Amino acid sequence: xxxxxxxxxxxxxxxxxxxxxxxxxxxxxxxxxxxxxxxxxxxxxxxxxxxxxxxxxxxxxxxxxxxxxxxxxxxxxxxxxxxxxxxxxxxxxxxxxxxxxxxxxxxxxxxxxxxxxxxxxxxxxxxxxxxxxxxxxxxxxxxxxxxxxxxxxxxxxxxxxxxxxxxxxxxxxxxxxxxxxxxxxxxxxxxxxxxxxxxxxxxxxxxxx
Amino acid sequence: xxxxxxxxxxxxxxxxxxxxxxxxxxxxxxxxxxxxxxxxxxxxxxxxxxxxxxxxxxxxxxxxxxxxxxxxxxxxxxxxxxxxxxxxxxxxxxxxxxxxxxxxxxxxxxxxxxxxxxxxxxxxxxxxxxxxxxxxxxxxxxxxxxxxxxxxxxxxxxxxxxxxxxxxxxxxxxxxxxxxxxxxxxxxxxxxxxxxxxxxxxxxxxxxxxxxxxxxxxxxxxxxxxxxxxxxxxxxxxxxxxxxxxxxxxxxxxxxxxxxxxxxxxxxxxxxxxxxxxxxxxxxxxxxxxxxxxxxxxxxxxxxxxxxxxxxxxxxxxxxxxxxxxxxxxxxxxxxxxxxxxxxxxxxxxxxxxxxxxxxxxxxxxxxxxxxxxxxxxxxxxxxxxxxxxxxxxxxxxxxxxxxxxxxxxxxxxxxxxxxxxxxxxxxxxxxxxxxxxxxxxxxxxxxxxxxxxxxxxxxxxxxxxxxxxxxxxxxxxxxxxxxxxxxxxxxxxxxxxxxxxxxxxxxxxxxxxxxxxxxxxxxxxxxxxxxxxxxxxxxxxxxxxxxxxxxxxxxxxxxxxxxxxxxxxxxxxxxxxxxxxxxxxxxxxxxxxxxxxxxxxxxxxxxxxxxxxxxxxxxxxxxxxxxxxxxxxxxxxxxxxxxxxxxxxxxxxxxxxxxxxxxxxxxxxxxxxxxxxxxxxxxxxxxxxxxxxxxxxxxxxxxxxxxxxxxxxxxxxxxxxxxxxxxxxxxxxxxxxxxxxxxxxxxxxxxxxxxxxxxxxxxxxxxxxxxx
Numbered sequence: 006x007x008x009x010x011x012x013x014x015x016x017x018x019x020x021x022x023x024x025x026x027x028x029x030x031x032x033x034x035x036x037x038x039x040x041x042x043x044x045x046x047x048x049x050x051x052x053x054x055x056x057x058x059x060x061x062x063x064x065x066x067x068x069x070x071x072x073x074x075x076x077x078x079x080x081x082x083x084x085x086x087x088x089x090x091x092x093x094x095x096x097x098x099x100x101x102x103x104x105x106x107x108x109x110x111x112x113x114x115x116x117x118x119x120x121x122x123x124x125x126x127x128x129x130x131x132x133x134x135x136x137x138x139x140x141x142x143x144x145x146x147x148x149x150x151x152x153x154x155x156x157x158x159x160x161x162x163x164x165x166x167x168x169x170x171x172x173x174x175x176x177x178x179x180x181x182x183x184x185x186x187x188x189x190x191x192x193x194x195x196x197x198x199x200x201x202x203x204x205x206x207x208x209x210x211x212x213x214x
Numbered sequence: 215x216x217x218x219x220x221x222x223x224x225x226x227x228x229x230x231x232x233x234x235x236x237x238x239x240x241x242x243x244x245x246x247x248x249x250x251x252x253x254x255x256x257x258x259x260x261x262x263x264x265x266x267x268x269x270x271x272x273x274x275x276x277x278x279x280x281x282x283x284x285x286x287x288x289x290x291x292x293x294x295x296x297x298x299x300x301x302x303x304x305x306x307x308x309x310x311x312x313x314x315x316x317x318x319x320x321x322x323x324x325x326x327x328x329x330x331x332x333x334x335x336x337x338x339x340x341x342x343x344x345x346x347x348x349x350x351x352x353x354x355x356x357x358x359x360x361x362x363x364x365x366x367x368x369x370x371x372x373x374x375x376x377x378x379x380x381x382x383x384x385x386x387x388x389x390x391x392x393x394x395x396x397x398x399x400x401x402x403x404x405x406x407x408x409x410x411x412x413x414x415x416x417x418x419x420x421x422x423x424x425x426x427x428x429x430x431x432x433x434x435x436x437x438x439x440x441x442x443x444x445x446x447x448x449x450x451x452x453x454x455x456x457x458x459x460x461x462x463x464x465x466x467x468x469x470x471x472x473x474x475x476x477x478x479x480x481x482x483x484x485x486x487x488x489x490x491x492x493x494x495x496x497x498x499x500x501x502x503x504x505x506x507x508x509x510x511x512x513x514x515x516x517x518x519x520x521x522x523x524x525x526x527x528x529x530x531x532x533x534x535x536x537x538x539x540x541x542x543x544x545x546x547x548x549x550x551x552x553x554x555x556x557x558x559x560x561x562x563x564x565x566x567x568x569x570x571x572x573x574x575x576x577x578x579x580x581x582x583x584x585x586x587x588x589x590x591x592x593x594x595x596x597x598x599x600x601x602x603x604x605x606x607x608x609x610x611x612x613x614x615x616x617x618x619x620x621x622x623x624x625x626x627x628x629x630x631x632x633x634x635x636x637x638x639x640x641x642x643x644x645x646x647x648x649x650x651x652x653x654x655x656x657x658x659x660x661x662x663x664x665x666x667x668x669x670x671x672x673x674x675x676x677x678x679x680x681x682x683x684x685x686x687x688x689x690x691x692x693x694x695x696x697x698x699x700x701x702x703x704x705x706x707x708x709x710x711x712x713x714x715x716x717x718x719x720x721x722x723x724x725x726x727x728x729x730x731x732x733x734x735x736x737x738x739x740x741x742x743x744x745x746x747x748x749x750x751x752x753x754x755x756x757x758x759x760x761x762x763x764x765x766x767x768x769x770x771x772x773x774x775x776x777x778x779x780x781x782x783x784x785x786x787x788x789x790x791x792x793x794x795x796x797x798x799x800x801x802x803x804x805x806x807x808x809x810x811x812x813x814x815x816x817x818x819x820x821x822x823x824x825x826x827x828x829x830x831x832x833x834x835x836x837x838x839x840x841x842x843x844x845x846x847x848x849x850x851x852x853x854x855x856x857x858x859x860x861x862x863x864x865x866x867x868x869x870x871x872x873x874x875x876x877x878x879x880x881x882x883x884x885x886x887x888x889x890x891x892x893x894x895x896x897x898x899x900x901x902x903x904x905x906x907x908x909x910x911x912x913x914x915x916x917x918x919x920x921x922x923x924x925x926x927x928x929x930x931x932x933x934x935x936x937x938x939x940x941x942x943x944x945x946x947x948x949x950x951x952x953x954x955x956x957x958x959x960x961x962x963x964x965x966x967x968x969x970x971x972x973x974x975x976x977x978x979x980x981x982x983x984x985x986x987x
Contacts, residue, residue: 103361135293138292138296
């Protein structure tokens, strides 16, 4: 009987402590979240300043796709061009030559493919404001560089994308796309250079399709 | 007295009973398309037209538009698309709460339905190919497999749920998504499952509603137009633009207009009659009896239409208000006859009344035999209305009419004219008319029925500019003995339609066989993929993806699928509503479907598609054709009616007088027709219908003017003047109608009845001596 009473008093005490402690803990959590949101926004602002944005860009890429149904990763490389007006030119040179131009005006019935290409365009343009409307962004400073983790806000997008990680310094260097079907795409961007609108190669990228 | 009352009661009770037995709640129609009449079309076309009419009658398209470039608060956590999706949801809630809205759709295709369709067709994946894939595989299998490899390697395949086990070459996914349909605008993204479309700087969402059919009541009500106005106000408050289009808006607008016109025209006509009657007869009794006769006329007309046709269009009712102007003729002639001093001599007026009724009814009932619902209803309504009014006058007036007698006389100067003046006038009218009629032009335009107001057409124009293409009123009707034959015939047609698209003669089309090919095509696709799977291109494809030889062999062995036959009915159960509505079902060993057309397809009509079981249905063109045929038929009928009337009158009066009597309405008819030609208007069915009625009225006046006693002519002239003025008022007022058809009808009748009255008056004034009897 005494043992039972002791157990009961411990239980009551624990409950009381919890009741008192819970709001305090919640308050601490809210304060921490608010602080972290503020610091996250600040970090994002710093990254935005650090990133050299340019309306016209040419560069090379190396891409590795790991698809769960395939026995080995798919490696490809090529050239990309980014234009404020014309969108993104993606020219794969190896192993299969192909060329696609993506832009917001593109007609497509596959809104899923569009939901990948739109964030891609916004990432390469460094348009974090637009990205924030589609994703929760977690920003981190790493040594001289930075890392962004993008998680979809909408449930529709969550069905296809788990997260997008972006790494960079003054330029975007690396994008990692994790799909909900276990597919993983890693894109390395290198030899990036600002170009003028009349750059011959740049013009050619958007002309030859 | 008792016998006459008994006959009247028996006749009217029988008519009432017949009407009650056929009565249905929606006897007064407001459906604009029903007016056009489908009776003259083949049965399958009629069903297709009714099906489409039904779809059109209740469907409203709402487009909520936002400017994408609009300056927005940077702190705003939503994209313009997300905001628009939220407002679309709010608009949808508002519409759903509205009583008149039956169904509403605005979200991305029903996912459960799409999933069922996917599951049903997946086992048939080897039988289903888009035209593009089919062509690529047949012509260049290597290029096709390379394109698929490029797609897998490229960034665009990310997030596309690429399935290398069941759909390695994405042929099934391509088929389900379709060959980039041109009738869908650029869908930029979906937000909260709501598709957001884009055109230039504007983004918009599309909502489709089905509204309840318009209920006609005594009150002028416009629930759909009111809902549109409220919703537009709401959209403006939120900085958005709302565009709405659909037949229900036009139906409501036309119905409300017709109701107002009935009140205005009917009211004014009745007011004028009351005033004239009181002024002339100086007693309320003739007025009360005249109103009673008109009431009996309208009731008989309505009852006859309900009993014989079941339904009546509100526009036919508007036309029918003229029965008041004609029905009063009989009352006025009877009453004026009673005004003569001395004992009542009702028998004096009977020959004129009988001849007048016979000739008028002949003209009106002729309209009832046309295949046009509007003319049928109008002819029956006015013909039976006149008969009812006539019977009331003849059976009840003799005992009920008590009137102070008045002695009337024509001023002396009016009596001194010579008869030749009348004949000169008659010949003058005939010659002038004859000369003018040479320049006659014809028209059979459907727009005569209704002209849309600016505020509705403006929305439709903006809406058409946003949506790349809307379904045309023209469509193909395909028939087959069974669904397999039907799909095969559709396939032959769609091959030609695809050529028309390539030749820019057509923007797009929608056919069942787009989504469910014929068995022949399914077999062709199956065989084509079977060959493709065994090709080196496929082997190479798997090698590029890194599979080992053993894995490749296993993959290739797993690719072929057995041929699976799924009946069309099974697919229709899972199909999208747009496709389901194309199927009209099977009846009497014939299955029927519609192939919908999009875009400027006028050139296609020249193409003359001549395929077995395929008919191009162009309802406006067909209806215009029928209207023209009816116009020509009525024009041909007119001389026959003149001849019959001449024969009937000649039997009673002799040839010479009959010629003189018939000459009067003939001159009026030709004069009215000449007036239409001189004013530069092409002659349409409604002008011709008016000419028939002018003839009826003219015969009335001519008969009474020629058959009256010399000493009674002032009374007959008074009756004709009274009848003429009231008729002129009611017909003249029809010319004010917003509906071109009614306005044409009214104006022609106004000119014709004015001419009739003038010629009849001239005849009296030149009657120099002796009785004409």
